Amino acid sequence: MKDVAIAGIGTIGFGKSPDLSASAMANRAFKAALGDCGLAREDVDGLVCHIGSPRGLDYDEIAALLGLDLRYASQTWAHGRFCGTVLQTAAMAIANGLAETVACVGVFRNTAFSRPGTKGFPGFDENFREGGGPHAETPHTGMIAPIGGAAMSFQRYLYEHDKTAEGLAAVALSQRAHASLNPLAYKQDPLSEDDYAAAPYICEPLRRLDCSVPVDTGVVVLLTSLKRAEKLAQPPVRLSAFQGLSGGPNEFVFGRPGLGIHQRDRFAGTSLGADEPVFAKSNLGPGDIDTLHCYDGFAPQVIWTLERFGFAPVGQALDWIQGGRIGPGGELPVNTSGGHLSEGHSNGWGQTVEIVRQLRGTAGARQVPNCRNALWATTFGDAILYEN
DSSP, rough: TTEEEEEEOOOOOOOSOTTSOOHHHHHHHHHHHHHHTTGGGGGOOOOOOOOSSTOOOHHHHHHHHTOOOSSSEEOOOGGGGGGGHHHHHHHHHHHHTTTTEEEEEOOOOOOOOHHOTTTTTOOOGGGTTTTOOOOOOOOTTBOOOOHHHHHHHHHHHHHHHHHOOGGGHHHHHHHHHTTTTTTTOOOOSSSOOHHHHHHEETTEEEEEEBBBBBOOOEEEEEEEEEHHTTSSSOOEEEEEEEOOOSSTTBBBBTTTOOOOSSOOOOOOOOOOGGHHHHHHHHHGGGGOOOOEOOOOOOOOHHOOOHHTTTSSSSOOHHTTTTTTTTTTSHHHHHHHOHHHHHHOOOOHHHHHHHHHHHHHTGGGGGOOTTTTEEOOOOOOOOOOEEEO
């Protein structure tokens, strides 16, 4: 897929904007993305929307409000794990001639939406779908929040690998250090080990600082052919290889295989990364990645992504990340924008625009030196390898 590239990026930033409509956020981010690369509105003939109403904006509304004449449109399920799927769908549409330039749109009114019963923001019934919610919520047992599944998986991980939870602090501390260098991040204030230890448990063993921060944001990423992108204002960032979301009885949204609430099989403590298709397709490996960006709704997801993709041996990532290894200037900087824990929960879009900045060499004080290869990867199993 090396003939498809990101041409432009735009965002309104990350914070609390409860009075800003989803359409206004989409329009501002879209105009910023066009301005970033020099494309015009009429150049965009494809649209893939991440999350629709009521949290965001549906594709038909976006097309009408932004004045787009589309040859191709698509929209994912109204949940957060589909950032990579949106970008992959857009890349496949371009590669197969369904569109020439596709706008990938992520718009989220998360701070208002997180207050159930707020006027104008109807209840979110996803947790009560048949069979339980998407994070293993089972209302009949009283577990109705996403953190329940994450906490249970992490507790299981600690037990199976004879670890303690203290080492997890390195995730929050490293990502806050990155965020302190990012003027768009919601949380930029210093964070110490004492601050982390004083944070209350939300669902033991996870503390408040292990949880992502809800924000309102709008992000637009413009994809086109590499040939066309090379003629635009910004250097193209290529999508050189990817793999899709995994599913089945051994997959669980908050843990690598073997850590789910309901797992069919048990897994030995072997590396999973060598077999990931994203590396086989690119002839690269974990050691070739200059910066990793991953979904971090909860801090343990960083641990499990490192293990799933072979950066750290299974059961050893908590030890592997110590000593600033994933922080600024570390061996493998992770989520250099601050991630969901500090920049704000953008369902992966903040990390995506940060990958583009890193590969363009425009990340400022948090720039990874000589950044050539960046990986988006998740505990869900999807991944995109980006190259400049």
